[in-house]
Amino acid sequence: MKAMVTTKYGPPEVLQLREIEKPTPKVNDVLIKIHATTVSFGDVRMRSFDVPRSQWLIARLFLGFRKPKKDVLGMELAGEVEAVGADVTKFKVGDQVFASTLWAGLGGYAQYKCIPEDGMLAIIPEKMSYEEAVPVLGGGITAAKILKKGNIQPGQKVLIYGASGNVGTYAVQIAKHLGAEVTGVCSTKNLKWVKELGADKVIDYTQEDFTQNGETYDIVFDAVDKMASSQRKVSLKDKGIYLNVNKDSGSMGKSHEYIEYLIFLKELMEAGKIKSVIDRTYPFEQIPEAHTYVETGRKKGCVVITVDHN
Numbered sequence: 001m002k003a004m005v006t007t008k009y010g011p012p013e014v015l016q017l018r019e020i021e022k023p024t025p026k027v028n029d030v031l032i033k034i035h036a037t038t039v040s041f042g043d044v045r046m047r048s049f050d051v052p053r054s055q056w057l058i059a060r061l062f063l064g065f066r067k068p069k070k071d072v073l074g075m076e077l078a079g080e081v082e083a084v085g086a087d088v089t090k091f092k093v094g095d096q097v098f099a100s101t102l103w104a105g106l107g108g109y110a111q112y113k114c115i116p117e118d119g120m121l122a123i124i125p126e127k128m129s130y131e132e133a134v135p136v137l138g139g140g141i142t143a144a145k146i147l148k149k150g151n152i153q154p155g156q157k158v159l160i161y162g163a164s165g166n167v168g169t170y171a172v173q174i175a176k177h178l179g180a181e182v183t184g185v186c187s188t189k190n191l192k193w194v195k196e197l198g199a200d201k202v203i204d205y206t207q208e209d210f211t212q213n214g215e216t217y218d219i220v221f222d223a224v225d226k227m228a229s230s231q232r233k234v235s236l237k238d239k240g241i242y243l244n245v246n247k248d249s250g251s252m253g254k255s256h257e258y259i260e261y262l263i264f265l266k267e268l269m270e271a272g273k274i275k276s277v278i279d280r281t282y283p284f285e286q287i288p289e290a291h292t293y294v295e296t297g298r299k300k301g302c303v304v305i306t307v308d309h310n
Contacts, residue, residue, distance in 0.1 A: 002018070003017075005020065007071070009049040010048065012289070015073075015287055015288045022112050024114075025085045028088060030081055030084050030097070030117055030121060031081070032077060032097060032115060033111070034079040034110060035309075036133075037076060037305045038074075039291055040075060040302070040303075042075055043075060043294075044294050049063065070106040070107075072110050074109035075102055076098070077098065077113055079096075079130060080095070081093050082112070084117075091117060096123065097124060098137060099120055099122070100141070100262075101115070102120070103116075109305075120137070120258055125270040126270070131306065133269075134276075134304060135166065136262075136266075136269065136274075137262070138166060139166030139168075139169065139170050139302060142249055143171040144170070144265060145258070148261075149248055150218075150219040150241050152178040152179070157217045158219045159221065159235060160182060161221065162185065162224030163186045163190075163199060164186040164300040166299075166301055167245050169197060172194060172197045172198055172199050173197055173273065175221075177274070180219075182199045183202070183217070184199035184201070184202045185205050186203075186204070187206055188204050193277075193300075197277070211230075211235055216237045217236060217240060220232050222243065227244075277300060277301025277302065278302055278304050279299045279300045279302060280299070281304045281306060282303065282306070284308055290303050
């Protein structure tokens with residue numbers, strides 16, 4: 001099968017298209033024929049080993065010291081079940097599924113991947129394409145997990161800083177679903193569609209300093225980890241809660257601990273309460289180009305990769 005292999009740490013050019021062995025499902029595995037995956041900031045960081053100094057040792061242990069232990073990146077996938085192990089009961093051949101590979105050794109940048117039946121794996125909502133479903137496994141689950149810490153109550157005021165990013169777009173929609181009055185902070189070109197996602201107010205950070213408008217919030221969620229400490233102090237109410245996309249996403253934990261977020265998001269998607277925002281779509285062979293674009297920091301929503309099997 002085809003796979004985009006990471007030969008060493010470095011620029012996008014270290015990603016090389018190669019033929020590798022197609023996986024065979026174990027008794028509890030589901031073999032997925034991948035039709036869509038994503039390129040996220042997480043993928044970019046793993047490829048280049050651009051991680052905060054405080055996470056350096058943990059990242060080296062997980063990713064590898066001299067070169068990547070996980071030579072096929074890709075943290076999310078969507079596709080069709082091609083085969084199942086002898087003991088699998090929840091899924092059958094032909095099911096359309098989406099899955100996170102974080103607990104299965106990564107591997108979304110390939111034509112096939114085996115995922116344990118009890119892993120982060122679920123049936124795609126009806127009438128939803130692979131491309132629409134796959135982004136929720138990254139930005140959607142991150143946003144849901146972090147916002148749960150805020151325990152949002154109806155009527156509370158929530159500010160999402162970085163509302164146009166992959167995490168931010170889901171955060172706006174989830175907070176609105178939970179009954180909050182949502183303010184999104186983004187750049188000029190993204191104001192209209194952040195509003196369309198459900199934000200009650202939008203602030204153009206290139207034109208206005210939101211800390212100077214006298215507004216305070218019950219929850220401030222920095223979805224891009226770029227807020228200065230002085231900004232959040234001014235914007236929070238006395239008992240307000242500050243949430244940060246990096247600091248509050250926590251350790252990876254175990255897959256079963258995240259299933260509740262996946263089910264929650266799936267139900268919202270089926271009810272038409274949230275949708276994925278896709279900035280660009282690239283074919284599988286152009287994963288390096290997709291990495292180059294994501295690395296610019298200018299993407300909105302998610303970058304999706306389509307996987308061709310012809």
